[in-house]
Amino acid sequence: MRRALTVRTGFVSVRIDRRMLVLAAVMLTVIVALALWAVTLGSFPISVGQVADTLLGGGGKAARKVVWEWRGPRIAAAILFGALLGMSGAVFQSLTRNPLGSPDVIGFNAGSYTGVVVAMMLGASGYAATVSAAVVGGLIAAVIVYALAFRDGVSGTRLILVGIAISLFFGGLNQWFAVTADVDEALRAAVWGAGSLAKVTPAAVAVAAAIALAALVIMPVAQRWMSMLELGDDTAAMLGLRLERTKALLVVFGILTTAVVTATAGPIAFVALAAPQIGRRLRGRGASVDLLSAALTGALILLAADIVAQHALPGILLPVGAVTVCAGGAYLLWLLAVEGRRR
C-alpha cells in the first residue's frame, strides 16, 4: 500500500498521508463518541437517544435546556480549546525545534496571570474584567519576550531562554501576590490560574469557534511553513521563504490560538506541551510535530480531562487544568516508558 494519497485538481494538488487520514478519522470518531457520552453525565439523567433527539431539534424542554445551555457549551469549549492549545503547542515546538517548547515560552500565560492578579487587587473581579486583564497582561509579556528575543531575527533557543526568564519574572510577581494577599484572595487567583471550564459562556465558545475555524483554514499554509522552517533557516530561505515575516506570523498564530483559551478559561497547563508530542508518536516512527494531529490530540485530552474533572471525585469539582497536568503528564510518561530504543 502506498504511504500517501495524492489528489490533483486543476488548481491545487494535495498529498495526504494515509496513516494520518486513518488516525484523523479514528480520533474524530472517539471525540464525537466521548462528547455524546459527556452530555449524558451529570445530576440530570439523560440518555444517548434523548441527546441525539435533542441535537436534531426534538426533545423535551428540560432536555433542550440541559443539552444546549448547560452541558453542550462546556463540551464544545473543551473540544475547541483543546484543539487550539494543541495547535499552539505544535507551532512553538516546531519554531523552537524543541520538544519542551510551548506557548508558555512566549510568556503569555504568566503575564495573563499577573494581569488577573492586578485586576483582583484593583477590586475588579467580574468575568469581563478578568478576560480583558488576562489578554492585556498576556500580550504585554508576549511583546516583551518577542522584543527581547529579536536580534537579527529570532532564534529558537534565544526565544526559549528569554521566554523562561520573562515567565519567571511574572511568576515572581504572582508569587509576591500569593504571599502578601489573604488566603481567600490568593486561592481565588490560584483557581483561575489552574484553568477551569466551569465559567465559560456560550459567547466565549462562539469566539473560540470562530478562531478555530480561521485556524483550520490557515492550517495547511502554516503547516507548510513549519515543515520548511524545520529544515533549518538557511534551507528554508533557499526554498524561498521570507524567514522573519514567516516566523512572526507563526508566533502570532501561536499566541492567538492560546490567548483565546487562556483569556476565557485560564492557563490550562500541559495540553499544549503534551498534545503535539503524543500526536507525533501516534503517527508513527520518524514523524515530526504537525498541526492536525496535535489539534485532534489536544481536543481529545481536554475533553477527557474535563469529564474526569467534573465526575471523577463525587462532590468535588476540580479545575480541569489540575487534571490535564496529571493525566497529560502521566500519559507522556507512559509513552516514553514504552517507546522502544531508537537507534
Next chain:
Amino acid sequence: MTTTAPASALRRRSPAATASALAAWILILAVLCVASLAFGSAQIPLPELWRAALGSSDAISQATLLGLRVPRTALGVLVGAALGVAGALMQAYTRNPLADPGVLGVNAGAGLAITLAVAFLGVTRIQEYLPFAFIGALVAVILVYLLAAARERPPSPLRMTLVGVAASAVMVGLSQTLALIDVQAFDRMRFWGAGTIADRPSGVLEAVAPWIAIGLVLALMSGRALNAIALGEDLARSVGARVGLTRAGVAVSATLLCGAATAAAGPLAFVGLIVPHIVRPFTGPDQRRIIAFSAVVAPSLLLICDILGRFMAPGELQVGVVTALIGAPILALLARNPRAAHL
C-alpha cells in the same frame, strides 16, 4: 545552539586570569556576607559587628547576629553553592543550557511530599518539613530514573530530561490539585513555594550540610570527565573517560545538592539555571572552572537577592521572589548577548 561559536568564546583563558577572576568573586562573596550580617530590620553598624565578632558587644546585637543573621547567611552561602553547582552539573549532563537543577523532578518531588504531609499527616511545623522534602526529592529522582531506564539502559540524558519534565508536571499537578481542595495545605504551600532562607529552625543547617558537602566533592571529581563527555560519548570513551560512571556520579551529586537545598530553603531552582550562564563568560567551556565559579557566584547572587528582599517590602520579601524579579532580567539580557549563544 544554531550559531557557530565566536572565537572569543572558545579561546582558552589563561590560568592566571581565571584565578584572579575567581579571587575577585570570592572577595565579592565575602563583602556580601558581611553586608548580610549587617543589614536588616535592625541595622548593625560595622564597628558593632567587629565587637560582636570579638565577643564584646551588647546583648541585643549579639542575639540578632547569632540567632538570626549568622545562620541565615551561612544557609544562604551553602544553599547558593549547592544550587549553582547543581545547575552547572545538570546543564553539562543534559547538554541543555535550559536545564535547571530541578529538571529531574527534585523540586516537584519535594513539593509533593510536603503537600501530602500537610494534607494527610497534619504536619504544620516547618521543622518537620525537612525530612519529607528530602525524601520526596530522592524518591522523585529514583522514580524518574526507573521510568527512563525501562527501555534503555543506561538511559540517555535526553530521555532523563523528558521523563523528568513529565514526572515533574504530574507531581506539580497533584500538589496543585491537593492544595486547591485543602485550604490548609494551600496556605502552607504558598509560603513554602516562595522559597526563603530566613527564620529557618535551628538544626536545618547541620542537617543539610553533610549532604551538600558530599555533593560538592562528587561534582568537583566529575569535572574532568564532563569535559571529555562534552566532546561526544565515543570520543570521551576513547580518551579514557568512564562515561557511565561519570553520568551516575553527576546525577547523584546534583540530586543531593538540589534535594538538600530545596529541603532547607524551598524551591529556588532558578538560581541554578541562571548562574552557569553568568559564569560562562569568565570561564569558557571548561566544566571544572564552571563548577568552581558557580559555587562562588551562586551564593553571591542569593545573598544579594536576600539582602534586597529585606528592604523591598514592609516585612520582608522572600528570597525566591526576589531571585525571580532580579534574576529574570539578567537571564534575558544574557540570552541577548551573542556570545551567550554558544554554551
